[in-house]
Amino acid sequence: MSWGAIARMGYVCLHSQDLTAAGDHAKSILGLTETLRTGNGIFLSSAARLHHELVYLDAPSNAVGHFGLVAADLNGLDSIRLRVREAGLRVVAETPLLPGVADGFSFEGPEGFVYEIYVDMLSQSYVPLPHRPERYGHINLHPKNPTAYAEFLVKILDFKISDVIGDGFGYFLRCNSEHHGIALITGRGTLHHHAWQVQSLVQLGELGDRLWEAGSRLLMGPVRHGESGRNIAAYYVEPTGAVVELYADMRHIYDDNAPVNHMSSATIDWATQWSKYDATEFRSHGVLPTTEIITSR
Numbered sequence: 001m002s003w004g005a006i007a008r009m010g011y012v013c014l015h016s017q018d019l020t021a022a023g024d025h026a027k028s029i030l031g032l033t034e035t036l037r038t039g040n041g042i043f044l045s046s047a048a049r050l051h052h053e054l055v056y057l058d059a060p061s062n063a064v065g066h067f068g069l070v071a072a073d074l075n076g077l078d079s080i081r082l083r084v085r086e087a088g089l090r091v092v093a094e095t096p097l098l099p100g101v102a103d104g105f106s107f108e109g110p111e112g113f114v115y116e117i118y119v120d121m122l123s124q125s126y127v128p129l130p131h132r133p134e135r136y137g138h139i140n141l142h143p144k145n146p147t148a149y150a151e152f153l154v155k156i157l158d159f160k161i162s163d164v165i166g167d168g169f170g171y172f173l174r175c176n177s178e179h180h181g182i183a184l185i186t187g188r189g190t191l192h193h194h195a196w197q198v199q200s201l202v203q204l205g206e207l208g209d210r211l212w213e214a215g216s217r218l219l220m221g222p223v224r225h226g227e228s229g230r231n232i233a234a235y236y237v238e239p240t241g242a243v244v245e246l247y248a249d250m251r252h253i254y255d256d257n258a259p260v261n262h263m264s265s266a267t268i269d270w271a272t273q274w275s276k277y278d279a280t281e282f283r284s285h286g287v288l289p290t291t292e293i294i295t296s297r
């Protein structure tokens, strides 16, 4: 249940210079099911059985195409349309960018990331793969100016700030009870990771096994995050260069008016309680956004 104009996280659309590799990896490692293949795109979903939660579109270079966010209802959609216009943000399209969605529009947010706000995505009927995640959960961006980015998410999209790290080094924001739907950590302007909920720690071990058997490895984890969600998580790098997180046991905040939690940036206890790690390589991965719009055809 949400309090504002956005009900939940919707989907991630990535541009991929190797569509086959990206799609195969999402199925064999992440465990998504292909729901639609078009001339230039692959649409995938988890046990949520939606028309799409992850989309790869064929492109000359790897990039973030856009992020889909689900409006609470048509009133929520209309109010965000109005706020986007009043804020002078560039509207990219007045209708949905991809098939499977009843109504929506898209605009360019801060630092070149495009957002589609929509209602009523079609559901799909299939038996999910045994190693599937339960649903798409959140994104972690590394903006150059996280404070300005957090202000955008609060003012335009009704997100609430769950945590602040240091003096504007990072923010965790939620659009419903789940601790974060969008996390912002100071960086070079990339999508660092997209994250998928699984049932337990067991699935994180099985992810490590699948990667090993495919000749690869986890990038980090399993870890227990500290204050920043308290979830258990493991990470790997997908063919586009984006990091993927599988997580379980994320904290929920049921008090809509819960005070903002402030954490120190002097330690990384907020990020990991089970082990120490050097975040240099972890933070080096990610995908830059593009404002070039590619539609499915």
Ligand SMILES: [Fe+2]
Binding pocket: 138, 139, 140, 183, 193, 195, 245
């Ligand atoms: Fe995450």
